[in-house]
Structures are given as C-alpha cells and as structure tokens.
Amino acid sequence: MRDVVAVRRWFAGLALLDQLHDGDRHLFAEHATWVTLPAGGRLYGEGERGSALWFLVEGEIVLGPASGTGPDTGPDTDGRVDGSRDGGVDGGLEGGVEVGVDGIVRRAVTTPGYPVGWDGLVPPDRYRWDAHATSRTRLLRVDREVIDASCRLDGAFAARLHELLLWLAGGQLRRQHTRLVTGRYDDETDAVAALVALRAEELRVTSPLHRIPGYLRSRPTVADAFRALEVIRDGPDAVEAEIAREALDVLAGVRRELRVYLGLQRVYEAVASAPPDLPPAEVRARSCRALVDLFAHTDHRIAGLDRLPPTPGNVVLCNHLDSHPGNRLPNGFSLILDTHFVSSMILYRTYGRAPVRVVRDSHWHEAGHARYYARLGYVMVPSSEEGPPTAQQRAERYERFVAEASATLRAGVDLVICPEGRPGPTAGSPGRLRLGAFRLAARLDPEPLIVPVAVANFDQRLSRAVLGAVVAEPFRMSAVVADPSDPERVARFVDDDLTPRYRAWVREAAALR
DSSP states (O other): OOOHHHHHHHHHTOGGGTTSOHHHHHHHHHHOEEEEEOTTOEEEOTTOBOOEEEEEEESOEEEESOOOSSOOOOOEESSOOOSOOOOOOSSSOTTOEEEEETTEEEEEEOSTTOEETGGGGSTTOBOOSEEEESSOEEEEEEEHHHHHHHHHHOHHHHHHHHHHHHHHHHHHHHHHHHHHHHTTOSSHHHHHHHHHHHTGGGSOTTOGGGGHHHHHTSGGGHHHHHHHHHHHHTSSOHHHHHHHHHHHHHTHHHHHHHHHHHHHHHHHHHHHTSOTTSOHHHHHHHHHHHHHHHHTTSOEEEEOGGGSOSSSOOEEEEOOBOOOGGGBOTTSOBOOHHHHHIIIIIIIHHHSSOOEEEEEOOOTTOHHHHHHHTTTTOEEEOOGGGOOOOHHHHHHHHHHHHHHHHHHHHTTOOEEEOTTOSOBOSTTOSOOOOSHHHHHHHHSSSOOOEEEEEEESTTSOTTTOOEEEEEOOOBOHHHHOSOTTOHHHHHHIIIIIIHHHHHHHHHHHHTOO
C-alpha cells in the first residue's frame, strides 16, 4: 500500500520543484507509484517512447550508452507498469557526476527528487540514453497519460510544467557552455575562476564562491576549496549549488593532485616526526610504505621488473628529474618524486627492504630538507654551497663515501644514486653522467651489480602525467670496461655507450601507457 500522505510530504519538500504549485505536487503524489531497481537493473532503453516521469528517491541511476554491468532486469513496482521504460539525458543533472566506462562518458544521477526521463515528454518524445541502477534504487513513477491529461485540462499547469522542463534543459545547455568556457583554459584553477566570473551577476556579493579561486591558487588551501565547494553544493541556494557542482567536475584532476599532495605531507611527517629512538632502517621502511600509498593515487607504469637481480645489495642508478612546483610543501621542502618512486614502488615492493640513497647535505636555509634526511640514515655528500674543497678534503670525503657506501652494500641494502647530480626535465634526460657511482662499483669487492632505472614525466603535473619507469639490464663494470680502474676508459664507456642507451630508456619510459 502507498502512503499518499508521506509521498505528498516528500514531493512538497523538493526544492527542485519550486516552479510548480502545491497542487501540482499533490497531483504527482496522488498518481505516483513506487519502483525499485536492483543493482544493475535496467530502467529504460535508448529511443523508446517516453511513457512516464520518474523522481529519484534513493540510490543512483547512470544515464549513457549500455554498460553491460548488470542483468537486463526491469523495475519491480506496486503500480501499473507497461513494457516501455523511460530515461533521461546526459547533461544538466542535479547532483550528477561524470563516470567513464571504456572511454565513454556517462552521467550518474544521485540527487533525491531529480526528474529522470523528462526529455521523453517533449518532441520527439524519445529517450536519448539507456539507463540502469548502479545500486539498489527507488523511484516514484508518474504515468505520461496522467501528465498529458492534466495539461489538456489546465493550461496554467501545462505552462508551469514546461517552464520546469525548460529549466532542466537550460541546465544542460549551461553545462555545455561551461565545458566550452573551461575548455579554453589549460589550468583548472583558471577555468574555475572563469566559471565563477561568468556567473558572478547571479551570485550574492557575500557568496563564498567568490573566495574559491583564491583558495585554489595557494596549495595549502586547496583542501579548503574542496570543503567549501562541497558545503555549497549541498546548500539551499540552487544557483550556488549548481556552480559548485560544475566547479567540482572541472577540478577532478586537481582533487587527484590534492590526494598526492596530502600524501606528500604524510610521507614527510612519517619521517620527520618519527620517534627519536626509531632506527633509520625502520624510518626508511615507514617512508616507503607511505610512498606506496601515495603513488596508488597516480597513473604509473613500470617495465622490466623481471630484470631486477634476485637479491638486493646493488648500485641502482636513477636519472634525476625536476620536481613540479605544486609538490612544494608549506615549509619550502620539495620531495623529489623520481627517486622516491624507485625506492618504494620498485625496490621496496620487490625486496621488502628500503634502500639507502646518496643525497647532498642540506644548505644552511633548508631546515625542512635537513629535518627530513637526518632521520633516514642516507649516505650524505657535501653540497656545492661549501665551496671547492682542497685536494686533501676531496680525498677524505671520497674515502668516507666509499666506506659508507660499501657498508650499505655489504649489508644487502640497495644504494640508489643519481649520477647526474642535478635534476632536469624529462626531455633530454639524463644529462652528463658523473663517474663517481661507476668508480665506486669498480672499486668494491665483491663487485656489485649496477641496475639502471630510467624514469620519465615526474616533472609534470600528476593529474596529466603517466609516470613511467623502465628497469634496464644490470651489468658489472668489469664486464663492460676492460680496465675499470682506468678513469679514461670508464669515461668513454659512460659518455659514448651508456648515456645514449640511457636516453633511449628514458624515451621508452615516457612512452609507457
């Protein structure tokens, strides 16, 4: 049995139907029948004649080309339902989001009360898409015959109903216009600023939407922008809610970057705020676990994992890429993602042991850099800030470096080295390779394997990049240079043989999709 009073109260509380009179809502309530769809249940078919207007009560309806995600299960109803099914269109959906399946864009309707299938009530009286429920979904159905009969008897009702239909169609057109406007901008922040400016005359001067572009331009306040937009989206002002939904759609890539940025903060704090008595090896492992969680929110590809040696304790080379400015933390420190990716996603996930990296000492003004690297037990080398060393200082530093590096390798821990020294762009990477890592490997006994790893696209915005890494075939210096103790022969191998091949590996990594 239907509780007509409860249904009438439900219709009366729908802000989406403000254009209608109370009597119009009562008409819908008197004739509405309940419809329940199971997950995967099909609601309507593309091209079918419009037979009813549906109001979403709970659940989710996806409108778009047939998905094949569930059985062709029709609705269960307690009222009359004929063989036809109704649907809607792909634009202008209150509370809807775009979902991609096999590269096809669909719209998901989630807002209670949204009229689904309204396009079937206007010429050519056919539904444009297939529709199905992604979860158990309930709707209220009003037959088209009831609506048409009321329009014939009451011209004022017909005018109000078609005003509502025009408003729904206008929402679709506004979204198409928004796509055209925002499509002119490469940066999502600029696109949202343009969107707010475009609708500024419709907004209250005190609207919080005016603050959103400012929030988005400062990385530490981007999270505040999303929180504010979600509150506005769910608020009582229909115009503000619509703009907030459109802005959230535009900012899908920025939200992904925000997840990575918050992950960077967690990685930093996992290291810098680790208990003082926690050993460096455990701090490194904690860091790698946090990094694995971080990179789960990125689009990345790795090739050549089968080329990794069966056990750790190797010299792992990594070309060095610039860090995107958006990765800079509030304390000014930038986590360089390329070496962190190699450490966590390749070495830690393969061997279960966090590697040791070779890192420069902090500059005097880099408190965040010092606080982070002081806890990890890395092999530190002097920075250029200290000035040119004397011959004796250079010899002492190199011997200390060899001792620390060899101790790391003898302990069965990988040593990650960026032989370029300085980061640069993916294009043309790597630059000139310094010889220290190769001289080190040739000098040690037993001689370690050298594992080249080429990385690409870590200097780009993470919302638009596919991070790539290629593990190349490992080698020993004694197998590629007749006399590894001869600096000139080592230099010729590195400059004339390895560097060109390394650049080809980087291009391969950049092309991974």
